[in-house]
Amino acid sequence: MLVTNQMLGQMLSGDLQTLQGQMLNVQQQLSSGDQITTPSDNPSGAEQVVQLNHAIAQNGEYQNNATQALNWLESTGSALSQMVTLGQSVRTLAVSASGDMPQSEVVALQDQASSLLQSMLSTANTQVGGQYLFAGTLTDTANAPFSLGKTGPTYAGNHNAMQIAIGPTSQVVTNTTGSALMPLLTATQQIITDLGTGTVASLAQVTGSDLSQLNTALDGVIDAQTTAGATQQEVQQQQSQLTTAQNQLTQLKASTLDTNVTQAVVQLQQLQESYQSALAVGSNLIEPTLAKYMP
Amino acid sequence: MGGSLINGLNIALSGLEAQQAVLDVAGNNVANASTAGYAAEQADLTPVASPSATNASQTAEGVTVAKVTRASSRFLQLQQWDNTSQSSDASAQSQMLSQVEAFFNEPSDTGLQSAMDAFWGDWEAVSSQPTSTAARTTLLSQAQGLTAQFNTLGAQLTGFQQSINSEVSSDVSQVNQLASGIAQLNTQIAEAQGSGAQPGGLADQRDSLVSQLAALAPVKVTWGSADQMTIAVGGVNLVAGSNLTKLQTAMGPGGNIQISWSGGEGAANITGGSIGAMLNLQNQVVGGNSGYIAQVNNLASALVSQVNAQQQAGYDLNGNPGVAFFSGDSANSIALNSGLANQPDRVAAASTASGVPGDGSNATAVANLQNAQVSQLGAMTFTNYYASTIGALGSAAEAANTQSTNLQAVGQSISTQLQSATGVSINTDLTQILEAQDAYQASAKVTETISSMLGDLIQSV
Numbered sequence: 001m002l003v004t005n006q007m008l009g010q011m012l013s014g015d016l017q018t019l020q021g022q023m024l025n026v027q028q029q030l031s032s033g034d035q036i037t038t039p040s041d042n043p044s045g046a047e048q049v050v051q052l053n054h055a056i057a058q059n060g061e062y063q064n065n066a067t068q069a070l071n072w073l074e075s076t077g078s079a080l081s082q083m084v085t086l087g088q089s090v091r092t093l094a095v096s097a098s099g100d101m102p103q104s105e106v107v108a109l110q111d112q113a114s115s116l117l118q119s120m121l122s123t124a125n126t127q128v129g130g131q132y133l134f135a136g137t138l139t140d141t142a143n144a145p146f147s148l149g150k151t152g153p154t155y156a157g158n159h160n161a162m163q164i165a166i167g168p169t170s171q172v173v174t175n176t177t178g179s180a181l182m183p184l185l186t187a188t189q190q191i192i193t194d195l196g197t198g199t200v201a202s203l204a205q206v207t208g209s210d211l212s213q214l215n216t217a218l219d220g221v222i223d224a225q226t227t228a229g230a231t232q233q234e235v236q237q238q239q240s241q242l243t244t245a246q247n248q249l250t251q252l253k254a255s256t257l258d259t260n261v262t263q264a265v266v267q268l269q270q271l272q273e274s275y276q277s278a279l280a281v282g283s284n285l286i287e288p289t290l291a292k293y294m295p
Numbered sequence: 296m297g298g299s300l301i302n303g304l305n306i307a308l309s310g311l312e313a314q315q316a317v318l319d320v321a322g323n324n325v326a327n328a329s330t331a332g333y334a335a336e337q338a339d340l341t342p343v344a345s346p347s348a349t350n351a352s353q354t355a356e357g358v359t360v361a362k363v364t365r366a367s368s369r370f371l372q373l374q375q376w377d378n379t380s381q382s383s384d385a386s387a388q389s390q391m392l393s394q395v396e397a398f399f400n401e402p403s404d405t406g407l408q409s410a411m412d413a414f415w416g417d418w419e420a421v422s423s424q425p426t427s428t429a430a431r432t433t434l435l436s437q438a439q440g441l442t443a444q445f446n447t448l449g450a451q452l453t454g455f456q457q458s459i460n461s462e463v464s465s466d467v468s469q470v471n472q473l474a475s476g477i478a479q480l481n482t483q484i485a486e487a488q489g490s491g492a493q494p495g496g497l498a499d500q501r502d503s504l505v506s507q508l509a510a511l512a513p514v515k516v517t518w519g520s521a522d523q524m525t526i527a528v529g530g531v532n533l534v535a536g537s538n539l540t541k542l543q544t545a546m547g548p549g550g551n552i553q554i555s556w557s558g559g560e561g562a563a564n565i566t567g568g569s570i571g572a573m574l575n576l577q578n579q580v581v582g583g584n585s586g587y588i589a590q591v592n593n594l595a596s597a598l599v600s601q602v603n604a605q606q607q608a609g610y611d612l613n614g615n616p617g618v619a620f621f622s623g624d625s626a627n628s629i630a631l632n633s634g635l636a637n638q639p640d641r642v643a644a645a646s647t648a649s650g651v652p653g654d655g656s657n658a659t660a661v662a663n664l665q666n667a668q669v670s671q672l673g674a675m676t677f678t679n680y681y682a683s684t685i686g687a688l689g690s691a692a693e694a695a696n697t698q699s700t701n702l703q704a705v706g707q708s709i710s711t712q713l714q715s716a717t718g719v720s721i722n723t724d725l726t727q728i729l730e731a732q733d734a735y736q737a738s739a740k741v742t743e744t745i746s747s748m749l750g751d752l753i754q755s756v
Contacts, residue, residue: 002720004718004720005329006718007714009329014707034402036402038689039396039686039689040689042689043686043689048682049401050402050678051678051682053408054411058416058665060416061416069423135653136653137651138653139652140426158649160647160649160650162655163659164422164655168663290721290729
């Protein structure tokens with residue numbers, strides 16, 4: 001094959017071009033930290049990264065929701081446990097009532113019961129971040145959901161559930177509505193009324209039917225407390241799963257997207273060596289021709 | 296054998312002239328050693344034969360330059376033009392697709408996907424805090440960010456598609472210019488050959504124009520008598536000898552450019568070269584029924600219809616039925632419904648009027664659309680649909696890149712072979728120059744000898 005002078009130059013510049021293109025690519029991988037900077041770098045990898053970004057973002061939102069739900073459930077749990085304590089105090093008080101008590105002691109009992117009822121009302125009207133815990137979905141009305149009317153305690157909330165998504169297919173009911181608390185308030189009111197009547201018969205009701213009504217109501221509150229506790233546990237479990245998933249997703253994304261620095265640096269060094277030697281060859285490429293030796 | 300000394304002088308003179316011609320040709324080769332497209336020439340010497348064999352005195356007539364041959368390899372040349380068309384097609388696609396990749400800007404934290412993720416996330420936030428004005432306001436501003444991102448991408452893609460029109464039309468006028476140059480050179484070559492000249496330089500020029508033409512559109516080249524070149528593009532003769540049929544452009548339906556023959560031969564079928572690449576991108580890859588523009592539009596329109604339907608099924612903070620969340624039906628037109636702008640209360644987060652304000656389940660339902668398999672998107676989720684668009688774009692760009700690199704390597708090898716067959720090797724030509732110099736000196740010596748013989752003869756008379 002006849003080797004012409006243009007051939008030598010063309011081949012050298014072509015090879016240098018190719019090497020420079022490859023070096024640019026590796027340098028970009030190193031400087032951006034990503035081995036996929038455009039979809040064509042790795043089409044299926046790019047597709048995967050887009051999907052992983054979505055999964056990570058969505059997972060993050062479920063984590064936020066779970067935190068929100070836990071916040072609500074914890075407040076609910078502690079308010080309910082306060083209600084139980086208050087209810088138990090009313091029960092202790094009711095048990096101590098008897099027909100042969102002096103009038104002054106009965107009045108004292110009634111006062112105590114009334115003040116316990118006030119505490120119950122204020123606990124039932126607990127707010128978290130400006131939201132009533134036990135008002136169903138009527139969480140930010142101007143007037144508190146629980147109040148003491150002429151005929152006893154009233155509830156102005158509704159019985160709607162509040163649901164929060166903590167996973168693609170997993171939703172939890174976070175709220176306890178007024179229906180779980182009203183029987184306790186009504187039973188306490190009944191005891192106050194009967195103590196106020198102060199007759200032997202009415203005092204007998206306090207320790208009799210009133211007490212059993214109170215016990216039933218208290219059981220209801222304890223049930224609600226158990227439910228809230230169970231939900232809280234479910235959300236906590238989900239939260240730890242979400243955290244694990246988030247770590248896995250982030251790792252998976254890193255393994256697809258992040259530049260393997262060691263590999264890239266070695267590759268760059270190899271390319272630089274090739275480039276250097278190509279340049280060295282190039283500088284000697286334009287060999288003297290016959291012209292040099294012609295007379 | 297009886298000859299004249301004068302005839303000997305003529306023979307020596309023919310030697311001097313012939314060697315000078317060889318020097319000229321070799322010198323011209325050396326001068327053009329680095330001229331792109333130059334084909335090396337060679338002076339073919341031939342002895343001058345006697346016009347009549349019966350006259351023994353006229354057997355020796357000296358030497359003459361029979362012709363100057365231009366080195367050529369039509370086989371390699373055709374291969375190179377083919378390769379030029381393919382390579383220019385692939386490299387145009389690769390360049391343009393990398394522009395499209397830049398528009399999408401994926402994978403990144405600032406692309407359309409991350410805007411969609413933030414949008415769904417804000418719906419989740421509203422669902423868990425339906426009474427929070429802050430969460431609703433964030434959602435609305437994020438929705439505006441998302442629609443702006445759709446609008447930008449849509450505008451970039453349609454702008455790109457339209458920019459192809461002007462590029463194609465300038466390429467087509469270049470094709471016409473080159474074709475008319477080639478037709479002119481055909482005429483000049485025919486004339487030169489008619490007058491017995493060797494138009495090597497004209498043929499070089501013509502080949503170089505054909506190379507430029509091949510980069511724009513695939514050409515089928517044939518040579519006829521008197522070295523007349525015929526160039527067909529898509530089955531129609533663009534150039535045939537001195538005849539020329541030009542291409543013309545017109546705007547077709549949908550704002551896409553169309554190319555046809557000016558001689559009434561109908562639409563031009565150009566499926567390669569940079570013009571073919573651009574038409575393919577405009578009509579199939581970026582435009583067209585399943586191009587990227589259509590895919591992004593489909594995504595936007597599915598988002599509008601799905602979110603709107605779910606919004607209209609819910610109730611806003613005032614207990615009123617939800618209104619459409621978005622307006623528009625394409626990437627360019629999608630926008631937040633103007634009725635919702637600065638009206639965070641009107642986001643329908645509740646599923647029932649009685650659930651207002653604490654019920655966020657309709658917001659959850661909207662957020663869950665991100666997991667829904669949407670029939671308009673071929674039963675894919677929004678994310679998977681978009682990710683598959685990105686994957687397809689990446690594959691197309693990668694294929695174009697690889698093809699372009701491969702074809703360039705093939706082109707390099709063809710070009711090396713063509714150089715070897717037709718290029719200038721300075722050493723070869725200098726060797727010829729040395730030989731010619733030797734021969735010239737020898738002929739000069741012969742002249743000197745005959746001349747002194749003639750002198751001797753004259754003195755002795």
